[in-house]
Amino acid sequence: MIRDKSARKPAKGVPKEDAAKKAAPAKAAKLADVKAPTGKKGIIAITPPSFRRERALIKRGVWPVAGCDEAGRGPLAGPVVAAAVILDPDRIPRGIDDSKRLTAEERERLFDKICATAQVSVVVASRARIDRDNILRASLWALKRAVVALPEAPRHVFVDGRDRLDTACDCEAVIGGDGIVLSIAAASIVAKVTRDRLMCALAQDCPGYGFEQHKGYAVPEHLDALDRLGPTVHHRSFFAPVAAARAKHMPWTVEPVRDLFEVTEVEVQADAGVEIDASAGL
CATH class of the missing domain: 1.10.10 (Arc Repressor Mutant, subunit A)
Structure with a gap:
């Protein structure tokens, strides 16, 4: 590519300042030709989750590959629901995304498509288990059971979050995985829709x-x-x-909490017939 360097040089006899002023409109015109990204101002495009990691494992001969996620760690009521999904590489429903980015109608539509084309399992950890084990342990228990409950045992599992599961196959924890790994995103939809339906049933009771x-x-x-x-x-x-x-x-159901710093007076009765030797250094 040959560049015209003459455009940078000012004409003979023309001061540099005047040449710069004449070149400014031309430079502005070139910048105007560069089109800004279309769309509303202040909106950042978010890349949807992809099947890239799953395909990389398939190329290495690792299959089936599952994604798992849970719904309901934060609520004050109801169970936590975990789901595991093995997507069919040839029948992946379009529009799968992090369940939090989808409307309720979109989640319901994708839930039906995922269940019709993929291997799916769902496990519910009850409120009683949450109270007994704490919410983290109950969630990890449900996620592991969901992987075990899949119709076909996976050879690799992607799980959303920072905690790996104690599974028989390789397990990879992906922070923010429901927005990165397509199999995890599919599991997030299944878990979310299942839990929402359960909470609607509890609302009637x-x-x-x-x-x-x-x-x-x-x-x-x-x-x-x-x-x-x-x-x-x-x-x-x-x-x-x-x-x-x-x-x-x-x-009456709340047990009083004992004050660990409470001062308790203890009465000590000494036998008058016992002599204490001062030289013993007591």
């Missing part, structure tokens, strides 16, 4: 709490209902707002 709207999360409407009505059997006992509501409505 426990009217007044709005489970069908907020799905058990700590939104103002839910906190207000907790304060007015008290907790249900579906609320997680050791989550702070639930514990506070229990103390208000059912104080």
Whole structure:
């Protein structure tokens, strides 16, 4: 490529300042020819999850490959639901994304397509298990059981988050995996839709709490209902707002906490017939 260097040089007899002023409009015109990205200002394009990592394993002869994710770690009520999915490389539904980026209608549509084309398993960790084991252990238990429950045992598993699962096959934890790995995104949709349906069913048994709207999360409407009505059997006992509501409505169920710094006086009775030798250094 031959560049015209004469455009950079000012004409003879023309001061450099005048030449720069004449060159400015031309430079501005060139910049104007460069089109800015279309779309609304302030919106950043987010890359959807891809099947790249799964295909890399397939090329190495590693198959089946599963993705797993859970829904419901943060809510104050209801179970945590884990799902595992093995996508068919030749029948991947279009539009799969992180469940949090999709509308409820999109999730329902993709849920049906994923279940019709992929191998899917779902495991529910109950409120009682969450209270007994804590939410992290209950979630990891459900995720592992979902992998084991797949119709075909995977040779590699991708799991959303930072915690690897104790599985018989290789397991790779991917932070933010539901927005990166397509199999995890598919599992996030299955888990989310399943849990939402369960919470809508619980709403019929426990009217007044709005489970069908907020799905058990700590939104103002839910906190207000907790304060007015008290907790249900579906609320997680050791989550702070639930514990506070229990103390208000059912104080007899709350065990008093012992003060570890409480000073206790102990009476010591000495036998008058016992002589103490001062030279013993006691």
